[in-house]
Amino acid sequence: KAGVTQTPRYLIKTRGQQVTLSCSPISGHRSVSWYQQTPGQGLQFLFEYFSETQRNKGNFPGRFSGRQFSNSRSEMNVSTLELGDSALYLCASSLDRGSFYGYTFGSGTRLTVV
Amino acid sequence: GQNIDQPTEMTATEGAIVQINCTYQTSGFNGLFWYQQHAGEAPTFLSYNVLDGLEEKGRFSSFLSRSKGYSYLLLKELQMKDSASYLCAVRDKDDYKLSFGAGTTVTVRA
Numbered sequence: 001k002a003g004v005t006q007t008p009r010y011l012i013k014t015r016g017q018q019v020t021l022s023c024s025p026i027s028g029h030r031s032v033s034w035y036q037q038t039p040g041q042g043l044q045f046l047f048e049y050f051s052e053t054q055r056n057k058g059n060f061p062g063r064f065s066g067r068q069f070s071n072s073r074s075e076m077n078v079s080t081l082e083l084g085d086s087a088l089y090l091c092a093s094s095l096d097r098g099s100f101y102g103y104t105f106g107s108g109t110r111l112t113v114v
Numbered sequence: 115g116q117n118i119d120q121p122t123e124m125t126a127t128e129g130a131i132v133q134i135n136c137t138y139q140t141s142g143f144n145g146l147f148w149y150q151q152h153a154g155e156a157p158t159f160l161s162y163n164v165l166d167g168l169e170e171k172g173r174f175s176s177f178l179s180r181s182k183g184y185s186y187l188l189l190k191e192l193q194m195k196d197s198a199s200y201l202c203a204v205r206d207k208d209d210y211k212l213s214f215g216a217g218t219t220v221t222v223r224a
Contacts, residue, residue, distance in 0.1 A: 004156075033212065043157075043201065045216035056211050090156065097210045102147060102159035 002026065004093050004106035018079040021109045025072050025093030031088045032074040033103065036065060037088040044088075049074050050097055081113045116204050116213035118139045125221045126192055134187045134218045135203035144207035148176050148187045151199045151217070160187070160200075189220070197222045 005024040013019050025032050033056075034046040045058040049068035066076040072093075078085055088110050092103040117139040136193040138146070145164040149157035163168055163185060168200035175188040189196055202215040 024182060035214075042216040043203075045211055045213065048211065056209050058211075092212075098205075103164055103212065104159065105149075105156040106154045 004091055004104050005014075006089075006091050006106035006109050008109060009107065010112075011082050012114060015081055015083060015113055017081050018077065019081060019111060020075055020077045021074075021089055021111075023074045023091030023093075023106060025074070025091075026104055029093035029095055029104070030072055031094045031097050031099070032068055032072060033092045033094075034074070034076050035090045035092065036060075037090055038086075038107070043090070046076065048097075055097065080112075083113050086111060086113045097109050116206065118202055118213060118215035119202055120200075120202050120215040120218045122216070123219045123221070127222060127223050128192055128194060130192050132189045132192060132220060134189070134200050134220070136185045136187070136215060138183050138185070138202070138204045138215075139206055140183070140206065142207035143180060144205040144210065146176075146185050147179055147203040147205070147212065148174075148185075149201040150202065151201060153198075157201055181192075192222045194222050194224065196220060 007022045031050045033048040035043045037043050047066050048056040052068045063079045068074045088108045090108045091106045094103045120136045134216035148160040166179045173190045178185045195199040199217040199219050201217045203212050205212050
């Protein structure tokens, strides 16, 4: 079956701009989580969506937002980009919240802010 | 919240065994995961422990002691392709949030 699909794979944006990243989970998976990965901070939790509702949010400023659609696809948006937002953004899906089958990650979107 | 510690780097020889330790402090525990991440790629699921004890899966085994807040991932018969970062992650029992350690980079030498 198809894995988790993230688009685009690479993005270069200018400071102050905004960006939207997309994540299509594995068919049947209803939970989608977003993470930011940087060399210095590792994987940092951004937010989790389940049944079109945000269930959890990490310690990120309000410039980071997201949503989930009825088909479980999710988008995250970062407004007023800063240089420090340069990172690999990973999306992970799972069957359900608390699933012991684990989370399947997409290949990520590498965002560079210049 | 979660506080997760694991060594930064480990080096071992092809065919050898390496044990990656992970200690955690958590306000609520709902399972511990190990992921493997090759450079430039997505993390891939290796194992899940929610009860104390050892889970074996081929060359990889994972152990959990909830009372000690301790887990390890054991990699046996190391191969060059095992060179990667290994991530320990703990899930919170109240909000199911997955918190990751900084990762352990394992380098396998010929």
